[in-house]
Amino acid sequence: GEFTMIELAKEILDITGSKSKLVYLPLPKDDPTQRQPDISLAKEKLNGWEPKVPLREGLVKTIDYFDTLLKKQ
Incomplete structure (x- = not known):
């Protein structure tokens, strides 16, 4: 579903x-009020x-992935 940036x-x-x-x-004057990728x-x-x-599941996986990368540095 859709969600706001907030x-x-x-x-x-x-x-x-x-x-x-x-x-x-x-917001800048030319900022789109709705973002919907094609x-x-x-x-x-x-x-x-x-x-x-x-959304939440994808965010958790993405955050875990980058956390792992950062720990390897």
Whole structure:
């Protein structure tokens, strides 16, 4: 489903346990009010592919991946 950038940021803060504060700034005049990527090419080339991983699950996997990379440095 769809989610706002605020919801995304709050989800990341929750998953990571970060104490970071969100800073709300005015949007630039040319900023799109809705972001919706076009996945039609992926659907076409990957035989009807559809995203199936829930947001939180995908974020957890992504954060774990980068955490592992950082620990290797």
